[in-house]
Amino acid sequence: MDGFSSAFIFKKYFCPLFDITDVEIIGLNPYDIQNGEFEFTDKDIVLDLPLPQQKIFFWCDHHLSAKPKDTLPENHYFKEVPSCAGLLIDILKEKGVKITEALQEFKKVIDIMDGAEYSKDDIKLVYYQQASYDNPTTLEKLHMISAMMHTRDQFVNWEFFRTLLEEELGETPIDSETWWDLRPRIFYKALLASYAEWREWVDEFIVFNDESKCVVQDNRVAESRQKGNTDRFYQYIKFDDASYGINMKVVDKDVARIGIGSNIFHKDRCKINIGRVCKEVADKFGDGAGGGHYYVGGCTINAEKCDDALAFILERMEN
Numbered sequence: 001m002d003g004f005s006s007a008f009i010f011k012k013y014f015c016p017l018f019d020i021t022d023v024e025i026i027g028l029n030p031y032d033i034q035n036g037e038f039e040f041t042d043k044d045i046v047l048d049l050p051l052p053q054q055k056i057f058f059w060c061d062h063h064l065s066a067k068p069k070d071t072l073p074e075n076h077y078f079k080e081v082p083s084c085a086g087l088l089i090d091i092l093k094e095k096g097v098k099i100t101e102a103l104q105e106f107k108k109v110i111d112i113m114d115g116a117e118y119s120k121d122d123i124k125l126v127y128y129q130q131a132s133y134d135n136p137t138t139l140e141k142l143h144m145i146s147a148m149m150h151t152r153d154q155f156v157n158w159e160f161f162r163t164l165l166e167e168e169l170g171e172t173p174i175d176s177e178t179w180w181d182l183r184p185r186i187f188y189k190a191l192l193a194s195y196a197e198w199r200e201w202v203d204e205f206i207v208f209n210d211e212s213k214c215v216v217q218d219n220r221v222a223e224s225r226q227k228g229n230t231d232r233f234y235q236y237i238k239f240d241d242a243s244y245g246i247n248m249k250v251v252d253k254d255v256a257r258i259g260i261g262s263n264i265f266h267k268d269r270c271k272i273n274i275g276r277v278c279k280e281v282a283d284k285f286g287d288g289a290g291g292g293h294y295y296v297g298g299c300t301i302n303a304e305k306c307d308d309a310l311a312f313i314l315e316r317m318e319n
C-alpha cells in the first residue's frame with residue numbers, strides 16, 4: 001500500500017513540479033531490482049524500492065536495508081521513516097508545496113500502516129469485523145482501499161494497482177471518488193472475514209513459550225490446511241506477555257520459511273536485532289537467504305532443519 005500511495009503522490013504532486021505529463025506506473029518487487037532483471041532508463045522514477053544499479057531520474061526509499069553509504073545525487077532521497085509516502089509528503093513540503101489537512105492526515109495513517117505503529121485499538125478496528133462500516137475513520141478508509149490490492153489473487157491485485165492510478169486522482173490516495181465507486185468496502189469486509197477464519201484456524205496450535213517470551217506458530221503441527229488470510233498481529237493480541245513471535249512454514253520438500261517479529265505493542269521488549277538473527281539462522285540452517293530490520297525479519301532454511309532452527313532461535317531469545 002505504501003508503494004501504491006507513493007506512486008499516487010508522485011503522479012499527483014511531483015509530476016507537475018517536474019513538468020512530467022505522461023507516466024506509466026509499473027509495480028515491482030524488491031527482488032525484480034536486486035536480480036537486475038528489470039532494465040531501467042535515466043527517465044525512471046523508483047519509489048519504496050531499492051536503488052537500481054542503472055542511473056535513474058528520481059529515487060525515494062525508507063527501508064533500512066536500502067540505506068545508501070555515499071551521498072546521493074540530485075532527486076534521490078533516503079530517510080529512516082515509517083513510510084515512503086510520508087517521506088514524499090515531507091519532501092513536497094520542503095519544495096514549498098502547500099500540504100492540505102487531508103494530506104497531513106493521510107501521512108499519519110500510512111505511517112501507522114507501513115511502520116506497524118498501530119495501537120491495540122487500531123488493530124481491533126482494522127483487523128476485526130465491525131458492527132457497522134458507516135462513517136469510517138481515515139485509518140479504516142486506508143485499509144478499505146488497501147483490501148482491493150490484497151486479495152489472494154496477484155493478478156487482481158496488480159490490476160487494481162494499475163487501473164486505480166490511471167483514474168482521475170483525488171487529493172489523497174483515499175479521496176479519489178472513482179475508487180469509492182468500486183466499493184472497496186466489499187473487499188475489506190471479505191478480508192476481515194478471512195482474518196477471522198485464519199485466527200480460528202491458528203488458535204488450534206499457536207503456543208506461547210514462557211521462557212523465551214515467544215509466540216510460536218509452527219504450521220507443521222496444524223491439524224488442517226490453512227484457512228483465510230494471515231493476520232500478522234494476532235500473536236501479540238492473543239499473548240499480551242509476548243516479546244517475540246515466530247512463524248514457521250514448510251514451503252516444499254526442501255525449503256521452509258521462518259518469519260520472526262517483535263511485539264508491535266511493546267517494541268521496548270525487543271532486545272535482539274531480529275534481522276541479524278535471521279541472517280544467522282539462514283547461514284546456519286539454510287543457504288544464507290535471510291535478513292530484515294531490527295524489529296522484524298525472515299529467512300529460508302532447509303526443511304529438514306526446522307526443529308534445530310527453532311531450538312536455536314528460542315535459545316537466542318531466552319538470553
Ligand SMILES: [Mn+2]
Nearest residue numbers: 002048084114
Ligand atoms: Mn514502504
